[in-house]
Amino acid sequence: MKISEIIERKKELGYSVKKLSVLSGVPVGTIQKIMNGETKSPRHETIEALSKVLKDTDDYTYKMDNDVFELRETLAYYAAKRYENDKKLHTLEEYLALPEGTRIEMIDGRFYKMAAPNIDHQDITGRIYYAFLTHILRNNGPCKTFISPIDVQLFNDDKTIVQPDIVIVCNKDNITHARIVGAPDLIVEILSPSNFLMDTSLKFAKYKMAGVREYWIVDPNNKKVLVYLFDENDLEPEMYEFDDEVPVGIWNGECKVRLSELI
Numbered sequence: 001m002k003i004s005e006i007i008e009r010k011k012e013l014g015y016s017v018k019k020l021s022v023l024s025g026v027p028v029g030t031i032q033k034i035m036n037g038e039t040k041s042p043r044h045e046t047i048e049a050l051s052k053v054l055k056d057t058d059d060y061t062y063k064m065d066n067d068v069f070e071l072r073e074t075l076a077y078y079a080a081k082r083y084e085n086d087k088k089l090h091t092l093e094e095y096l097a098l099p100e101g102t103r104i105e106m107i108d109g110r111f112y113k114m115a116a117p118n119i120d121h122q123d124i125t126g127r128i129y130y131a132f133l134t135h136i137l138r139n140n141g142p143c144k145t146f147i148s149p150i151d152v153q154l155f156n157d158d159k160t161i162v163q164p165d166i167v168i169v170c171n172k173d174n175i176t177h178a179r180i181v182g183a184p185d186l187i188v189e190i191l192s193p194s195n196f197l198m199d200t201s202l203k204f205a206k207y208k209m210a211g212v213r214e215y216w217i218v219d220p221n222n223k224k225v226l227v228y229l230f231d232e233n234d235l236e237p238e239m240y241e242f243d244d245e246v247p248v249g250i251w252n253g254e255c256k257v258r259l260s261e262l263i
Contacts (some may be wrong), residue, residue: 004040007035009054013208018202024049025221055085076229088201103149107202114163115194120220125190126163128218128257132168132248135255143185143250156209162203165190168250183210185250189221204228214249218259225259 001009010020017035021028028050028211033039034046089109103114117125125147132145145168152167154160167184169175174182186205189199199217207215213231218224226237229249240246242260247253 001047001054003047006050006054010035014169020050020053024053026050066105092153092161095161105163106123106159107206109159112198115192117190118192121165121190121192124218124220124259125188128188128259129166131257132166132255135248135251139254142172142187143168144172145169146180152184153179153181154183154206156181160206162206164188164203170250183207183212185212186214186216186248187212188216190219191217191221200241223259
């Protein structure tokens with residue numbers, strides 16, 4: 001995109017300089033200089049970062065008003081847009097009959113394909129899991145933590161099976177040989193463009209409804225962590241930077257995870 005197109009597109013979307021900075025990773029001062037004409041020839045990497053954010057908004061956009069995620073698409077629009085060819089409602093029996101290794105989640109009887117995670121996603125997932133596991137082992141705690149792929153039969157019915165990136169389960173009666181049955185105490189999802197709307201909308205709603213006590217949404221691109229404490233009926237998340245110590249609410253903050261030390 002040309003500078004004039006970037007300026008026009010920013011106005012069209014109503015993005016503030018701060019919001020555009022958060023989404024693109026370009027410093028606020030740099031964007032301000034481009035917008036007011038002080039910088040006539042920005043670096044190619046800067047133009048590419050801004051263009052990507054402003055071009056891709058029709059496919060998977062989100063805003064960060066007041067530093068809190070707000071979806072632009074509705075759940076109905078998202079489901080129709082990405083899965084319009086799958087009209088059939090499936091059963092647990094059909095899910096379990098899928099070939100081993102198939103990356104599918106089933107929510108309300110519908111199959112949702114899962115993209116293969118990239119290296120950064122797997123690295124962050126593994127390190128957070130290690131931090132949780134270390135705390136459990138050091139304190140001889142009753143909880144167990146698991147890393148994807150693992151099936152979670154969220155409502156103990158035959159309609160919904162999800163595969164969160166990381167879960168903590170403190171009621172061992174919920175752990176069977178085949179899968180976790182019922183809501184985990186804590187779920188962590190690592191965001192990527194392919195799963196953004198699933199993790200922040202559809203699965204967010206299902207996790208809360210099922211009785212998950214705490215939900216972490218980790219955003220590697222913007223180096224932020226959103227923590228929802230559902231058991232306190234709190235829908236306004238606490239937002240942390242990767243440099244912050246993120247307390248685990250279900251353990252009363254006795255375990256804290258600083259993501260910048262893990263990556």
